[in-house]
Amino acid sequence: MTKVVLISGSLRAASVNSAALRAVRRIIAQTRPSASAVSLPIGRLPFYNGDVDSAGTTPAVAVARALVADAGALVISTPCYNGAVPGVLKNALDWLSRPDGASPLAGRVTAVLSASPGGRGGIEAQPALLDLLDSCEAITVEHPPVAIRRAHQRLDGSGEMTDPEALAALRELVDATFEAVAIMAEQRRSGLRTPEPPRTSGTPRTHQAVPSVPSPVAGPLSRDRVTLSRS
Secondary structure, eight states: EEEEEEEEEEEOOOOHHHHHHHHHHHHHHHOOOOOOOEOOOOSSSSOOHHHHHHHHHHHHHHHHHHHHHOSSSEEEEOOTTBBBOOHHHHHHHHHHHHHHTTTTTTTTTTEEEOOSTTTTTTTTTTHHHHHHHHHHTTTEEOOEEEEEEEGGBBBOTOOOOOOHHHHHHHHHHHHHHHHHHHHHHHHHHHSSSSSSOOOOOOOSSOOOOOOOOOEEEEEEEGGOOOOOOOO
């Protein structure tokens, strides 16, 4: 059974990023009955302190590391705070990047998306997040960026993401993530350390810059007019 750990970069109770990940959880339950999805609440983690880490981690950190170490994949949804990844998400990745040489992030298949009430969908934060994951030696999923703009308008009355366009994009990201998990499993069985080109959607990758985002309705758009995207 593949376990997928979901990480929201927002602490808000009504976070659109958390709503997007709840939709991902439902999609996994509907399409991958042999898989499971669990959320990692990063707000419980203390500020990273090397002295604390060296002396022995707190229970919250130990639980987070064990959860990620046992995961087949991660899906991270980030807001964009002043053009960057939120500090709480950076802090979580700092904890998960340790201990040196035994980080649970190393070699972990990881998919990235963003959501925002704004018109750019939080996509500005995605390159920085990919850089962070690359530094942590995670394997990010090759997929056109999913950036859900006007995300608050894509929720129903109970705060769940039910917009068909958003769900279609998230479903394709889920498919690409499970394809990447399967590819990595096969490569490990055959003794390959890194994926070989050519790459296709769903192929594990090392970090690449976020490309221009195709619109599902209007053809290619520049990043200045980014919209919810899917392949």
